[in-house]
Amino acid sequence: MLKAAVLGAGYMGSAITYPLSDNGIETNLWGTWLDDDLISGSLDGLHPKLKKPLQDGVFPMYSKDLKRAVSGVDIIFIGVNSEGFIPVFKMLIDIIGETKDKNYYFFKLTKGLVNFNGKIVRASQAAREIFYKKFGSKDFLWTTVGGPVRALDLAHKTVSATMYGISEGICGEKIKEIISRLSTDYYRIFTSDDLTGVETCSTFKNIYSIAPGICDGLFREKKEGLYHNTVAFLFNQASIEISKVVSAAGGKKETAFNLAGVGDLHVTSVAGRNRRFGEMVGKGIDPDTAFKKMFEEGEYGEGYTALKLAMPWLSNFNINVKTELPLLDTLHNIIFKKAEPYDELTRFIKNLGS
């Protein structure tokens, strides 16, 4: 019988416990030092974000209990936010480092880039380095979980399909066997051997979904809802730019035109936190203020952080942001260079087409 730990008791970490429970997998749901209220709410009978009780076989645990949470587990889902990823993964490896004979399967729900020893990298790259330092040449059994899965909908068992990015080769085969035990009728899992592509898509869909949000903020009242064409244009441009970023980063272009790309961009653009962040910016709220306001409400705007880190990260690759990723450049100007959203967005659009 498989046993799992989920690190991070926010939306996605908590939502993934539903298919795990329905598969009979005993699961410890560990909350970080930011999640104490979520754990106590869950212990009282209702997860405060999901507004649902957790299911049988799911055990909420406070931040002080990490060691207990991961004791004896086979599968570890990491669902903390990108800022907490490195500290939590280091703590995790220190603890499980004591059990060198055991194989762990890691599933990363966290989206975004991380600052690892002063260098901006994909989270799985940092994790791999931390892992090998402790475990030497042991198998790194890693999966990067992509979308399109909104946590709230998953917790309510809406039919969802998701793309898991796994490493190729023998490790991939082992991981696939485990993955086959995680799906349910309402949680369909597709796998891709383009881990780089899946992970890059997950980061950039958060960034690009700020754009339709900005449109909502700018146009919902002014245009009486009649700005679907603009949103569709930005959605399309975003999917094309994501495919270019994926290629430049060494992934497969087509990954961007599948579930982890176009699919995840769709759900995030319609209903995510990053869309909400964009809407605030479109309404004229200063981007830093908007990010802080959401943070104080317990909502982490991953797109904001990812956009900040994307620029130094992209400089590692052969891609010209201004000419090849004009929408990304536009978003960066609005969010971090304080360009006026309406002027900047219309300038961008008018520069394209003929």
Added chain:
Amino acid sequence: MLKAAVLGAGYMGSAITYPLSDNGIETNLWGTWLDDDLISGSLDGLHPKLKKPLQDGVFPMYSKDLKRAVSGVDIIFIGVNSEGFIPVFKMLIDIIGETKDKNYYFFKLTKGLVNFNGKIVRASQAAREIFYKKFGSKDFLWTTVGGPVRALDLAHKTVSATMYGISEGICGEKIKEIISRLSTDYYRIFTSDDLTGVETCSTFKNIYSIAPGICDGLFREKKEGLYHNTVAFLFNQASIEISKVVSAAGGKKETAFNLAGVGDLHVTSVAGRNRRFGEMVGKGIDPDTAFKKMFEEGEYGEGYTALKLAMPWLSNFNINVKTELPLLDTLHNIIFKKAEPYDELTRFIKNLGS
């Protein structure tokens, strides 16, 4: 000075007159025998569908005045529905056949497949044959207009980008020169030499946008809005299947992952008539009844007709509908084989992934 005629005074035909007018192009807006109310409303000062007056230099004309409408024009936009396309285009060619020394530029706004002498073909293929029969070896200066442009939003001058599919070679160069005189600040035109791809995308996005509509009908009340994951999955599946159809039909796969494909699918899925048709079906209304009900309200469900014609059309190509286009097959079962929408949709989803 360019002069234009627009055939069909419904949503899109009427909406295109705004950028034409803003470019100083005198435009006759001709209504078919179904459009008399639209013409009289427009002459009275307000287009009944767009809820806006037409602009200066736009002249509404009744169905009896086709000859006057196309007299002396250079550009002809055809915006009738797919059912009216062949009869209207034949009438048009008969009339302009009298002026054999003149070059006409045709722009097809109509979406969908047509039944031409008992064979199902793309509308531009039928038009080409009708044209050559009258004009021999004269240049066929043809453009198929793609999306993503919702007529109502265009008429309100929301920033829109659109993909025009043109023929390659010398004709293409002549057409491009004309196209450069049609754009405005709010109507940005991109061109593609993949006419087949653009036209195929425009047909199939109407079909596939029925799917999120069915979800709305099935789940909006039951799932309290929490079915974004399902819609995103269907959107993604639709874009992948459209790319396969485009390839099979001789177009370029990447056209499906650009404005005429993913972009147009986006706007149509969110706000189109086909989505509304799907919603009625999802709510349990018989598909034929839903189509008729909309028709009686003056709304033509192009997706319904296109889906009916798609099956015989696809049999011309090397593609297996059941295995390669499972969502199309599912929609066909629901709409034309009276399969129960919930059962059929969930069966389809559960057959995918692992």
